[in-house]
Amino acid sequence: MKFAVIVFPGSNCDKDLYYAIKDGIGTEVEMVNFQSESLEGFDAVLIPGGFSYGDYLRSGAIAAHAPIIPEIKRMASEGKPVLGICNGFQILTEIGLLPGALIKNNHNRFICETVQLVVENNQTIFTTEYAKDEVIDIPVAHGEGNYYCDQSTLKDLKQNNQIVFRYEEDINGSVDQIAGITNKEKNVLGMMPHPERALEKLVGSDDGIKMFQSILKNHMDRVNL
Numbered sequence: 001m002k003f004a005v006i007v008f009p010g011s012n013c014d015k016d017l018y019y020a021i022k023d024g025i026g027t028e029v030e031m032v033n034f035q036s037e038s039l040e041g042f043d044a045v046l047i048p049g050g051f052s053y054g055d056y057l058r059s060g061a062i063a064a065h066a067p068i069i070p071e072i073k074r075m076a077s078e079g080k081p082v083l084g085i086c087n088g089f090q091i092l093t094e095i096g097l098l099p100g101a102l103i104k105n106n107h108n109r110f111i112c113e114t115v116q117l118v119v120e121n122n123q124t125i126f127t128t129e130y131a132k133d134e135v136i137d138i139p140v141a142h143g144e145g146n147y148y149c150d151q152s153t154l155k156d157l158k159q160n161n162q163i164v165f166r167y168e169e170d171i172n173g174s175v176d177q178i179a180g181i182t183n184k185e186k187n188v189l190g191m192m193p194h195p196e197r198a199l200e201k202l203v204g205s206d207d208g209i210k211m212f213q214s215i216l217k218n219h220m221d222r223v224n225l
């Protein structure tokens with residue numbers, strides 16, 4: 001399996017993600033510049049956290065027009081795993097691969113802490129190594145992490161089991177305390193918390209490694225069918 005980590009001007013969690021794959025799960029991974037127009041040869045796409053284009057206009061709004069975006073959409077349409085973390089989640093909503101929007105935290109502060117997440121759906125390619133309703137410790141670091149969607153979209157998300165993670169407590173005003181959602185097909189996941197910052201107990205939590213193990217295991221199961 002070969003992962004692509006997309007690097008935008010202002011991305012700052014690309015190296016964390018790179019090492020989560022290279023050292024965390026011992027799998028092939030390459031950084032791909034935002035100006036590239038090809039993701040040929042990659043099996044999965046990771047869009048890292050950070051401040052792409054300085055968060056000007058809205059977080060992710062300018063990155064949504066980068067040359068690499070059509071290739072991310074192609075990978076998603078082919079059912080390949082696409083994971084957007086924090087700024088990556090914001091970019092996925094800006095390019096229409098996930099519904100809703102990430103807006104300013106309701107308390108207007110940047111939050112940077114470890115929070116408790118509830119695993120609401122452990123049946124996705126990103127979460128099969130977790131138990132249903134497992135509570136995990138994962139860091140967050142964002143100013144515009146307040147997930148918003150209208151009531152009709154929320155109803156769809158619930159009916160299609162697209163809500164993957166919820167905050168155990170309200171940290172930023174997100175609708176239904178949503179922390180992460182998938183698309184209907186369940187191969188695109190966007191989440192505000194940073195699993196790549198929770199790979200070893202030494203850094204406070206190793207609850208994030210199971211996400212990358214899940215992606216790898218499900219890919220291997222698929223190719224070995």
Ligand SMILES: NC(=O)CC[C@H](N)C(=O)O
Pocket residue numbers: 048049050051052055059085086087088141142143144145
């Ligand atoms: N850690 C991140 O990716 C932050 C995302 C975005 N810059 C925000 O502050 O909301």
